[in-house]
Amino acid sequence: MESSSSANPPTTDSKTEPKKAKVADKITVTEVAAEAGVSISAVSRAFNPNASCSEKMKQKVFAAADKLDYRPNRLARGLKSNSSLIGILMTDFENPAYLSILDDFTTAIQQRNCHSLLINASQQMSIAEAVELVMQYHVDGLIVTSATLPQALIDACQAQNTPVVIFGRHSAESIATVVCSDNVANGRMAADLLLDAGYQRPAFVGGTVAASTTTDRQRGFIGRLIERGCEHWFCVEGGRHSYDAGFDATCKLFNSADKPDSIFYVDDIMACGGMDAIRYELGLRVPEDIGVIGVDDIRLAHSRAYSLTTIRQPFTDMVNTTVEALFEHIQDPTLEARQITVPCSLITRNSTRAAKKN
Amino acid sequence: MESSSSANPPTTDSKTEPKKAKVADKITVTEVAAEAGVSISAVSRAFNPNASCSEKMKQKVFAAADKLDYRPNRLARGLKSNSSLIGILMTDFENPAYLSILDDFTTAIQQRNCHSLLINASQQMSIAEAVELVMQYHVDGLIVTSATLPQALIDACQAQNTPVVIFGRHSAESIATVVCSDNVANGRMAADLLLDAGYQRPAFVGGTVAASTTTDRQRGFIGRLIERGCEHWFCVEGGRHSYDAGFDATCKLFNSADKPDSIFYVDDIMACGGMDAIRYELGLRVPEDIGVIGVDDIRLAHSRAYSLTTIRQPFTDMVNTTVEALFEHIQDPTLEARQITVPCSLITRNSTRAAKKN
DNA sequence: CTGAAAGCGCTTACAG
């Protein structure tokens, strides 16, 4: 008998001696089940919203879990059910717009009790590697904010039934759900604003080559210029989406004898770089000599130093719509891909002349 | 015998009939092992760098894996070995510096074949919730870039032996490894520059209340002013790290009869907001009327619109050092916490007057 | 509603 193994009567000393340093790690369902005096299945169910479990059982389990400081292991959970991980593929780390976009994305994802695996596809990492990654972690869904669409990635996801939603890009060839603004319309809006203000020799400055944002906005812009009888226009590509790219492209634009009198930049950060080139490098005035309009409405656009006329993309709404759509696809894998277009609005500030009365 | 089961002689037709749609999903070690004709242990070893496995075996396994388009499941792997997930805790989504910092972090982490779980602790999410998260995904390590140090999180990580490295903040109370610049020295540097240029009534504009960056830079700055006999100085706090916070704090500073003649901002984005307040709201000239200096050297600091004198933090180096240190801690859990201080350099641009000859 | 048992896809001592 156990009680006879001790020659001395129990004292308080024997009770207060350290319990083998109480190795706190490795609290799993097993420990919680033991503590609560229930089965491990019951513990699992208590932590699973849509599993049948009595209130009384939950009480017992949670009490034990709290006492033991238990946290379910998401990795183990992900093995049978979903990982609660959402992949965010990003390439545009130079455009400050993406910092607030990322803020919005992570917030929306966390509100749904999921978490963000941020994949940087801007540098060394090839799309093929990104595919590996997303697949290996069995993300529940993928958000693509890449400037150029990684079709291989999207195909791979769909082959594995991983829903993907594309943010901010049009995609005719892809069968994934897309949330973006009508970039052709945005281009037309810019053309109208410049022409209405009396500018006569507009230029377009693009970003990433072959990105749909650049091609669509350019198409809308130039198309509308021609429609309204403006035959004298310019085009140049910055290649990237940064202040410096905008600055350099602008200098290039003014490098020939034939110069523009207004510029539509594919985004605000390039427009800021461009404005500085115009004002400080070329010594011209904005908006008197040169009118400037961008797209996005980043924080800097309403700074006093730039006060940039721009076409506002409602990023927070777009992000929420994107996340919403992604979770719908996760819930119902049979849902068909759709194209969600959000409306943009013109924000007139001081980088363009006021429209002429007609 | 199988061949007798068919009444008709085999034709090409029977060979080309669809193989039950070839359900491609669920390729696991088992399938690869079968295809390669080896054990599943062998497959596992082939994919594990530090496991003994012959070249010949690897060839066989990889051939089979390629054929089947197999990808190891990181979630399952994480159950026994490490998750290859690194948590990045971030709060500062208004300061553009953090976009390039994030670019650098994700790049460095991906180069080490790990991936980034981005945790947004800026809004609704309490530190307690962040703790849950990090623990639940069993991240191999955690990087904290939070303005104020979430001591509870750090304690929780250490209780579970999860290494954590703190980026950009000093921390006397914490026992975690820290990578930051010498913020007190930075404050002194700013004070010297302003005094040397002949400014006599310097002000300090802080950011997040109680953040070590603000308190340390302020301490160094004011301390040095006093040391050099400057008795007339000002202090104000912006509360956040944004253009608008800098703008508003500056207006407040000039709201009384007693006004400063130069301002040291806790970071560049606030300095930009401040410069615009000075130039466009208050109608004063920079640097003639008011000298301005910031910290960070963000992209905007060297724009022509701001041309901001600043104290450059070598972010890319700091990030790489942080990731390096984190992986050292992961490799060797017995490693002691250390404080790594990186040197900053003064970048003189046009927002301050040139130093007076003495 | 609850428990026993099998299984998720991998890794890792343990023998050979």
Added chain:
DNA sequence: CTGAAAGCGCTTACAG
């Protein structure tokens, strides 16, 4: 170097 087997921590039919 290789294979059989146990185990990582959870979930989920299947009975009761």
